Amino acid sequence: MASQVLVAANRGPLSYVLDDDGALTARRGGGGLVSGLSAALARQPEALWICAALSDADREAVRRGVSEPGVRMLDIDPTTYDDAYNGIANSVLWFTHHHLYDVPREPVFDARFRRQWEAYAAYNHAFAVALAEEAGEGAAVLVQDYHLALVPGELRALRPDLKIGHFTHTPWASPDFLGMLPDDIRSQLVWGMLGADRLGFHTRAWAAEFVRGADLDDARGCADPFWAADSSPGVHHRPMGPDGRLGERRTTDVGAYPLGVDGDDLRALAHRPVVDDKLAALRAEVGDRAAIVRVDRTELSKNVLRGLLAYRELLTSHPEWRERVVHLASAYPSRQDLEVYRAYTQSVRDLAAEINAEFGTPQWQPVLVSVEDDFARSLAAYRMADVALVNPVRDGMNLVAKEIPVVSEAGCALVLSTGAGAYEELREDALTVNPY
Known part of the structure; x- marks a missing residue:
C-alpha cells in the first residue's frame, strides 16, 4: 500500500540483533530523532520510515525479507555506505557546516574525495528511488539531515507530485565555508536541497546562512534568495531542463523550528x-x-x-x-x-x-x-x-x-x-x- 506520510533518515526507529540460533530480533532504536519522530508517526498509522541497514544483522534482515510495519531498510553496499557516511557526511559536510577545518591544511579535494562523493550521491539516490516507489500520489515526505542533502532534488525529478520537506539538525555553513567545496559539489549540494518545498533549520541564523549561500547561476539553473519582513525567507529558482532551457520558477521556503525539552x-x-x-x-x-x-x-x-x-x-x-x-x-x-x-x-x-x-x-x-x-x-x-x-x-x-x-x-x-x-x-x- 502506498504511503501518504514518509520519513527518510540515515538511522531508523529500530535495529536488528542476530541471535545465536540465527533468529533476528528487532529492537527499538535510540536518540532524540527516533524518539521525536516515532511519537509523531504513531498518529499516522500508514506512515513509512525509510532508513539504511546499519549493521550486519540489519542487512541480513533485508536479505531475508524480514521487516516491521512502517519501516523499510535499504541494504546499501557497506563500502558505499562507509564512503558516504564517514567519508563525506561526517568528514566533509559535518566539518564544513560546523566550520571545523584547519584551513591551512584542509580540506583537500583529491581523487579519493571524488570517489567518496560518488558514493554519497549513490547513497542519496537509493533513498530517492525508495521514496519514489513507496509514496502515494501527493504524499508528504520529510527528509532528515545532512546525510541526505541530495535526496530532495533527486526525488523532485522522479516524483514532482510530492510535497517534500528537508530538516537539517546541524548548522548550515556560511557562504565562505560552503565556498571551500569544489564549485560543482557546492552546486549539487544546494540544488539538491532546493528540490524541497520547505527547508527547516533549528534557528533563524542557520536558515539565513542557507539562503545567503543559495544565490546561484550555473549549469544547473539560476536561484535567487528573497527576504520578507512579514514571513520566512526563501529561494526562487528555475532549474535547467534536459533541453538546456530554464524550467518554470519554483519556490523553496526556508524556516526556523527550534526544539524544546519535555x-x-x-x-x-x-x-x-x-x-x-x-x-x-x-x-x-x-x-x-x-x-x-x-x-x-x-x-x-x-x-x-x-x-x-x-x-x-x-x-x-x-x-x-x-x-x-x-x-x-x-x-x-x-x-x-x-x-x-x-x-x-x-x-x-x-x-x-x-x-x-x-x-x-x-x-x-x-x-x-x-x-x-x-x-x-x-x-x-x-x-x-x-x-x-x-x-x-x-x-x-x-x-x-x-x-x-x-x-x-x-x-x-x-x-x-x-x-x-x-x-x-x-x-x-x-x-x-x-x-x-
Missing part, C-alpha cells in the same frame, strides 16, 4: 532510583563544593578542550576558588572509528589529568571526568549543577543548554556560547561567551 518527562527520568544512586556517589566526591557541569559527546564542535582550559584558567587566576569548586564533565565518546575523534577523546582525558595533577590535593579532585556513555550519571550531574557550561564552537541547537536548568535542583547559571543554536532563544537568560 521538562516533566526529563525530571521524572532524573529521579529514578538508578540516578539517585549515581547522585549519592557524586555528592560523596563533590561534598558541599560548587559544581560546574557539562555533558557532551567528544565531538570536535562541542569545544570540550577549551572548556577545560577555561576551568584551568579560573583556578590559576582566582586561587580563592581552589577546593571550593568541582568540574563534572561527562564526555561520551563520539565517532571513534575516525582517528581525529579518537585523538580528541584522548586529549580530553589527558587535559583533565593534567589539571588534577597541577591543582589537586588529597582532599580535592578539581575535575571529575567521565569518558563513557552513562546517561544516569549525566542526569545526576544535572541535578547537582550550580553552573551549566555549554560552549560549542558551532551547534545546530544543543538541548543540554535547555535540559540542565530544567533539572538542576538548586537552580543554575547557564554559561552559553554564542555558537550554540540555543543562544538565539536563551541569550537573555545566560552568561554568554565567545567559544574561542
Whole structure:
C-alpha cells in the first residue's frame, strides 16, 4: 500500500540483533530523532520510515525479507555506505557546516574525495528511488539531515507530485565555508536541497546562512534568495531542463523550528532510583563544593578542550576558588572509528589529568571526568549543577543548554556560547561567551 506520510533518515526507529540460533530480533532504536519522530508517526498509522541497514544483522534482515510495519531498510553496499557516511557526511559536510577545518591544511579535494562523493550521491539516490516507489500520489515526505542533502532534488525529478520537506539538525555553513567545496559539489549540494518545498533549520541564523549561500547561476539553473519582513525567507529558482532551457520558477521556503525539552518527562527520568544512586556517589566526591557541569559527546564542535582550559584558567587566576569548586564533565565518546575523534577523546582525558595533577590535593579532585556513555550519571550531574557550561564552537541547537536548568535542583547559571543554536532563544537568560 502506498504511503501518504514518509520519513527518510540515515538511522531508523529500530535495529536488528542476530541471535545465536540465527533468529533476528528487532529492537527499538535510540536518540532524540527516533524518539521525536516515532511519537509523531504513531498518529499516522500508514506512515513509512525509510532508513539504511546499519549493521550486519540489519542487512541480513533485508536479505531475508524480514521487516516491521512502517519501516523499510535499504541494504546499501557497506563500502558505499562507509564512503558516504564517514567519508563525506561526517568528514566533509559535518566539518564544513560546523566550520571545523584547519584551513591551512584542509580540506583537500583529491581523487579519493571524488570517489567518496560518488558514493554519497549513490547513497542519496537509493533513498530517492525508495521514496519514489513507496509514496502515494501527493504524499508528504520529510527528509532528515545532512546525510541526505541530495535526496530532495533527486526525488523532485522522479516524483514532482510530492510535497517534500528537508530538516537539517546541524548548522548550515556560511557562504565562505560552503565556498571551500569544489564549485560543482557546492552546486549539487544546494540544488539538491532546493528540490524541497520547505527547508527547516533549528534557528533563524542557520536558515539565513542557507539562503545567503543559495544565490546561484550555473549549469544547473539560476536561484535567487528573497527576504520578507512579514514571513520566512526563501529561494526562487528555475532549474535547467534536459533541453538546456530554464524550467518554470519554483519556490523553496526556508524556516526556523527550534526544539524544546519535555521538562516533566526529563525530571521524572532524573529521579529514578538508578540516578539517585549515581547522585549519592557524586555528592560523596563533590561534598558541599560548587559544581560546574557539562555533558557532551567528544565531538570536535562541542569545544570540550577549551572548556577545560577555561576551568584551568579560573583556578590559576582566582586561587580563592581552589577546593571550593568541582568540574563534572561527562564526555561520551563520539565517532571513534575516525582517528581525529579518537585523538580528541584522548586529549580530553589527558587535559583533565593534567589539571588534577597541577591543582589537586588529597582532599580535592578539581575535575571529575567521565569518558563513557552513562546517561544516569549525566542526569545526576544535572541535578547537582550550580553552573551549566555549554560552549560549542558551532551547534545546530544543543538541548543540554535547555535540559540542565530544567533539572538542576538548586537552580543554575547557564554559561552559553554564542555558537550554540540555543543562544538565539536563551541569550537573555545566560552568561554568554565567545567559544574561542
